[in-house]
Amino acid sequence: EELGLPTSRYKFASTFEEFKAAVEEIGLPCVIKPIMSSSGHGQSVARKPEDIERSWHISQEGGRAGAGRVIVEGFVDFDYEITLLTVRSCSGTTYCEPVGHIQVDGDYRYSWQPQPMTSNALNRAREIARKITDALGGYGIFGVELFIKGDDVIFSEVSPRPHDTGMVTMISQDLSEFGLHARALLGLPVPAIRFYGPSASRAIVVEGDTDKVEFENLEQVLAEPGVQIRIFGKPEVKGHRRMGVILATDESVEAARAKAERAYNALKVNVLPR
Known part of the structure; x- marks a missing residue:
């Protein structure tokens, strides 16, 4: 609001009554999100009047920070969406190549780099990212x-x-988003980011209620050149949880995405009883 950035229509709500009024003003369909959460937890889409109460309960029970304030957002007509990883350090502001992605219920499943864009759109994206991160201040990486x-x-x-x-940066760049974040926070310069070439990632999402997950067939997952896998070592799953990621590089974004998908399809995940 202070910066005058273009956004979807939105309203905040703290109570169910405010929430119903916000949905009425924004209109259906709309997206409901807890203002403090991550990975799509507590997020839902209300498409018809019967969804309104259900979406409120999801927002209050599913958010990472518990019950609280929500934002109701109107749908936006767009061609694609990106994450522009923006680094603020003692050497100024630096941008990674734009990351394209697909989300399911607000949770990332695929990402790739670079997302093809016109030069005008990329310049505008960097202007907006610079405005919002300058206003927030501090050093580190921001996912815009x-x-x-x-x-x-x-x-x-x-x-x-x-x-x-941005996990795709673990294979696409000389410094991953995590390395960039650490370097900036330590007060060290980030003069440039070396991008290696077209890359893709495929999230490994496991469903169930268990503290025993096995990953098998890794020799087939890693059979092609330019493929890596990261297993996060998270102790348990309740419902669904991102437990790892497959990374791939190739001559084009399309080829990298296809390679990551082949590796993912080769992976065998065993969910064992507690």
């Missing part, structure tokens, strides 16, 4: 999410930390 429609850029949200869609 943006909707793109032609050359128009609409601000969605910002995460003042490494972003889930």
Whole structure:
């Protein structure tokens, strides 16, 4: 609001009554999000009147910070969405190549780098990312999410930390988003980011209620050149949880995405009883 950035229509709500009024004003369909959460937890889409109460309960029970204030957002007509990883350090502001991604229920499943964009859209995206991160201040990496429609850029949200869609940088760059974050926070310069080439990631999401997950067939997962896997070592799953990521590089984004998908399909995940 202070910066005058273009956004979707939105309203905040702290009570169920305020929430119903916000949905009525924004209109259906709309997206409901807890204002403090991550990985899509507590997020839902209300498409018809019967969804309104259900979406409120999801927002109050599913958010990472518990019950509380929500934001109701109107749908945006866009061609694609990106995360523009923006680094603020003692040497100034630096940008990674734009990250394209696909989300399911607000949770990232695929990402790739670079997302093809017009030069006008990319310049506008960097302007918006610079405005919002300068206003927030501090050193570190920011995941600035943006909707793109032609050359128009609409601000969605910002995460003042490494972003889930940015895990592709673990194979695409000389410094991953985590390395960039650490270097900036330590007060060290980030004069440039070396981008290696088209890359993709595929999230490994496990469903169930267990503290025993096995990953098998890794020799087939890693059979092709330019493929890596990261298993996060998280202790348990309740419902669904991102437990790892497959990374791939190739001559084009399309080829990298296809390679990551082949590796993912080769992976066998065993969910054992507690």
